[in-house]
Amino acid sequence: MSQPTGTTSVRAAEAEAGSASGAASGRVPGRIVISVDAMGGDRGAAAVVAGIVRSAEKNPDIAFIVHGPEPELSKLLARHRHLQDRCEIRHAEGVVKMSDKPSQVMRHGEGTSMWSTVESVKRGEATVAVSCGNTGALMALSMIRLRKLPGVNRPAIACLWPSRNPQGFNVMLDVGADIKADAEDLLQYALMGASYARNGLGLVRPRVGLLNVGTEEHKGRAELKLAHDLIGAATEAGAFDYVGFVEGGDLPSDRVDVIVTDGFTGNIALKTGEGTAKLISDFLKEAFNATFLSKIAALLALTSLKRLQKRIDPRRVNGGVFLGLNGTVVKSHGSADALGVSAAIKLAFLLAQSGFQDRLAARVASAGQARQDAAAPGSGGSAVAPGGSILNGTTE
Template sequence: MPPRSADGFVGEGAEANAQGDGMTSGLTLSIDAMGGDHAPDAILKGVDLFAHENPGARFILHGDQAALDRLLAGLPDAASASEVRHTAEIVPMDAKPSQAMRKKGTSMWNAIASVKAGEAAAVVSAGNTGALMAVAHLQLRTMEGLHRPAITASWPTPKGHCVVLDVGANVDSDPNQLVDFAIMGEAFAKALYGLDRPKIGLLNVGSEEVKGHDDIREAMRLLRLYGATLDLDVHGFVEGNDISMGKTDVVVTDGFTGNIALKTAEGAARLVGAFLKEALTSSPLAMAGALLASSGLKKLKARMDPSNSNGGVFLGLNGLVIKSHGGTDARGFANAMAVGARLASSSYMTQVADNLLRLSAVRAAAQSSAPSPVVEAE
């Protein structure tokens, strides 16, 4: 199963985690009903699926009133749990972030505004990734003590999932920003996957301490220094192949490197899938073998289906923003909603805020204890 991209995949199992345990009772989600390649049809059908499986949840749908009302007429579970707020404006999928920031009153803008106003616990959108990040950052701002937000992806591993960040929000990141990402990634892994003490790795060209450029080595020095006080389980450097093998639970990198790694893994997964399909249809004997192995192949297909793993999270904002894949279907959007429900019902925001405050104190103490530069007399 390929890791899921910066425009919206998290990890298989998030949906199951969010359902059947009463955590959605009284929960309100704000929905950008007009964002995505197949909006509003796929979006509202996803809301209906989630509403059916989580009868205690409520939804604020932002979009064209007439279009949404027509669809809701055939979706009873969504209709009974939703409030429609009309807006005629949308953010096109090809819009530049700067354009989206200047255009108030869109379905995306209003959906985020509902979270800012405290009306909803999280916003879910399948719209333009760059625009969503820009508008969310403008309205919600970053958490105190944080340099920049980040986008997560979740890699499947033999033992579960590995949280990787950043995968596209920042082209470059300095050592202190990478430490911030580690703080957020650890809290995210605890909240979404129930890990008690996630192991953290820093992506590098080798696992040896002497490898990598100056910034990455400095980031590891700071991560070990601050991590000791913050009780972080810092493993050390990891390489690209270590992500899929699950050597650590969290892998920290800059958005440029993370996005390339992500897209490379996705391409490799698609190639393997194509090779497998070609092999299984290459001869009558191969097709007969595929028929005998159909049960296992169905499981493999399900694990590789993007609809079963959807919901990227913008970490570090003063509010929960969940990004669904732009081409999602109904099931995929329902899964993205489940990620939002899971995080909203967890202590994720509190954990990150507390750790960032502690990190700020540790940084201040480290700076105050640093030796002053020696000035030679002339």
């Protein structure tokens, strides 16, 4: 870490504002303000600014607070004078590097662009933060500055996975926030993932599945079997349908909308999917460049190939969302180019526009209250049955 020399059927509960995130204050008249970390990505500030320009040209309802060294950012933004009234530069000389340890950043990162980016959301100056930087450091800073939502033990990172569903994508979480997750954590992931699917994909009642080595109920580790019971008992409180265990082959299927797993498994699945997509793309290029006739075939199939490339291009779904915090943070891929950064900003805008943060907080609080009611003496329910399921719980 470079050291700075200075810094200058959706339930009613989910429809109501219940979060202290200050989302409404992160706006200027007619525009939603996005806080963007210009530093930390593999391609530098130029790629991030190019993504901002691309987003601004497509959407007049976005304004930006851009964090990083003022001289460098001023020079990059000076080429786009039409953005002067929509971009505020927030000077921060320090940069969090990919090699920095989260603990180190938590102790000494106050003068960095990443810290400043998250701080703007905490203060209510912006609605959502976007960064291409170090994932572990970003999650650590987000947790200490924004804090966890009441009732959330472990925040999660959710990503969009290309699928056969009409919406084109499934939600998967956790994909790397924490390598551990017990049954209670997986239940919270299900609640948060369903809320994300409702607000991010427009699904009224998402279908949730729990990733396992098989679909049979007797398979899997003990915490998965317990989570299976907990999630199945929370469908009314969480306003989702539970399809049970799903396998790796179901990640892109139309059987499920939200896939729940621990961060270790989810991150491996995500990186495997990205690598496989690149491998297929490379194989197609080699095949269509092999001979003169194959090149002619490529020209004839050009439209279809472009359609396929668009479907599997990871830049289109760039942006993992940190769930379970008092504020929304979108983590862009470290190697994202202008298109990838623009996609992350678009996702941030859509979540801010939907009031996602308030809805998520209300959903988690509502489900937590339902479980407390079920466990209370005389409520007709018990906290956890011998088999691990919650029985006879009320939902609201």
